[in-house]
Amino acid sequence: MPLRINLRRLIVLVAFASAIIALANTFYATYRVQRQLLIDTTLEANQAYAHKLAGSTEDFLQSNRQQLAYSAGLLARRFGDASALTAEAERLRGQTNSFNSVLIVNARGIVLAVSPETLALQNSQLASSGALQALRERRPLITQPYMSTAGNLVIFISHPIFDASGNYLGYVGGSIYLKQKNILSSLLGQHYYRDGSYLYVVEQRRRLLYHPDPGRLGATAGANVVIDAIVRGESGSGSTVNTLGVDMLAGYAVLPSTGWGIVAQRPTTATLAPLKQLMLNTFWHTLPIALFSLPLIWWLARLISRPLVQLAEGASRMDAPGMAERIGRIGVWYLEAAQIKRALLVGMSLLQKKIGKLKSDVQTDPLTGLANRRGMAAALEAWQAQARAFSVIAIDIDHFKQVNDRCGHAVGDAVIRRLAHLMRACSRDADVLCRNGGDEFIMLLPDASLDIALQVAERLRARVAEAEIPGAGFVTVSLGVVSSSEQDSDSDSASILLGADAALYVAKERGRNCVGVRDALVRHG
Template structure:
């Protein structure tokens, strides 16, 4: 491969790869933004519809409550009971049927009378719950005595003296036209988006496909979350295997879950069109750029090619003049670049060694105070909690006075090695002066730090050293921010615990209470 082709390949890679990366990154960001926007919109829509449904249920309860007050003094007047049941059913059309029953669950009146359940005893769980609790009830979906899949809403009837007289209930037929069906059914989209509602038993009580009403959904994480009271959004796959972006919310008064979802494909369709348009718009400029790259590679390689041609004609008289006329700027620039790279490499190597020397204790190889400052600055910038372990060798002055400073240095090096043994990769062991050491434990709890300190204390105690024999250490432990929000205070706390260990007899670990 000659120089012109090499330059052409490298330049094309430098131009096309960033373009492809930018195109891909733009697609990824826009795609995620569309998904997030759709999910948030669906979640907001589900919350709004949940509130509207809750308002409808509260309105239905208010209607039942008002009628219950009217009937309290007329429970023996069957014509009036029937008249009120019919009025309530037809006035707002909130209910498909209305039933009035006594404390024995015997139907006193019903509307429409075509149900033919007057005088019969109702044994549904919803009716029994209303009689047992003597309070308002919004039931789960169930099959009524007349064979309808319904939701039953009831309100108790009390006499003016407080005697329980029975209840009045309204039924909403889930597989027939109803106010609830109209409330939910007006929100159907043509792009495959739809919503459905489940009760607390995960049974579908509304779905744009009537055949799905009454089915119990299992294995759906969105349903599990919304029934448990959660609200938000998630990506799911529906029963037809279509990827959907779902938002969900719970109806407070009934515990129903409302799920609004849109096909992911429909959400991303505008993005595909946008990216194709963007590609078509950028192609002309890309072609011009490729031509410029081709021309530039020829210009860059031309001086060297002329010199190579001159090398092949060394025996001709005009070769010297030909080589003299070559604009050989490329060669000098390349040589200067090499020299600069070598110089920079040596400079960086020396600076790295200098930084190492400045931040390291020359005797033990541990970090010094500058190393501590750098670590603390990093912890603070990243909000990383850390534990401080302050360490001091017991009676170290006696070691120096008795065996000499050479042996003392050996003891310091041995303790430094033991500190490295108990440290993790991210821990910061340091020597802060004399026989005083410090250990910073990022992301460690106070309990973890106390355990590390105890391991180090035990290791120092059981290790037999040449000449000296055994040494002991005293250790103080504190934690930021659990013990104090101030780093300076935490270091003082660890130091105080160190001196507390000294005063308590040495060879022990004292932990600052959090």
């Protein structure tokens, strides 16, 4: 006799199998989505970071060229004065600390002045590739890396010197020693991260101009898809493997004037490190729902099977008196059970939306829709982890208690909502706007200098002062501004916020309706 299983057990087995498969599929899909999201976010951040540093480096090089061009104009009028040449070489090297050494060379390649004098190149004739290239091309020039006469691996930036009649006199140039402390390493070296992320700079011939490992400076990089793209003059992002065999997520940008490529990269393992904990959290949050579902499934199986049992019993006694009426009274639950199943799925979807809404509510001020203290702390924590510069504007409504006492709390709430609206109108999409509590507000401006933050603060102050609010009339605000770039390098976000409060206190002490910066007042209303 073939083995037969009753309907209740069959439904339980099918339901359990379906739940396990769905749960496993959900976990797998969540893992894939979150993994790709982390990778895409890192690639985008590294590319933006590389573009930012490429712009800073390009500005630095253009500034050096302008310095040399200005100096060349001065030297053309005093090229025969040896003391003037020496003084100008010393000024160029010492004024901005951009160059490790400065040379003034005549049209025959003989050094007329040098700084520092310890190089002992005075009156010598240069034969290095950079010096010869400058003499040959007679134009503003940034050379590829080469070994100098003094045995240093250098980049040479030069500008020709012409007299008033257009005769070529020589050139003035500055050297950047790649294997010594230089302005390029100072510009890029502060961006080294402890999680294995780092920056490097490579030129068109694949030689490394900057690398956190000093031993690799001047070395030629091997096969690498990122460097291949830089050689082609492309900027972008992508996955690569470094010389140590580590999978990296890189963003890269090319400098227009030199073709150098700046690469910011982070180990893939560091990027995906939070994923394991995320999946564990997802599992532990899902487990109670799964455990709760087991008895529910058993109960549904019993509920579904009961009508069939009753129908089977009625079919076996069809000849009994009144059986037709009894069968007519049997409830058939198939459609209702399907609806319950669909309702359960809809309920789970609503639960996920509710969880998402609760998470948003935790970081949002209900009155204004701005971020609350938790939202502000989350933004500051993320920026501090990225070593990202930002400015803070602390805002306080002047005499707000009098508004509440005179006009009522409903009008006070309207004033707060109006200020939040004006803050949005005066800010960028990337800015984080916060209500710190009561009538205290905070604006967090990523990548904004102190001057930009002061402009934003003054614009907001003026907009508030001009806005008439029904029931309250005109109100004013006091603002305090501070920038993380103006603080000590070891300042944390808490101390920067305290600095903003101190600046706000300055504004209040100076009569309110103005913008304060620590002990200085920016502007009165």
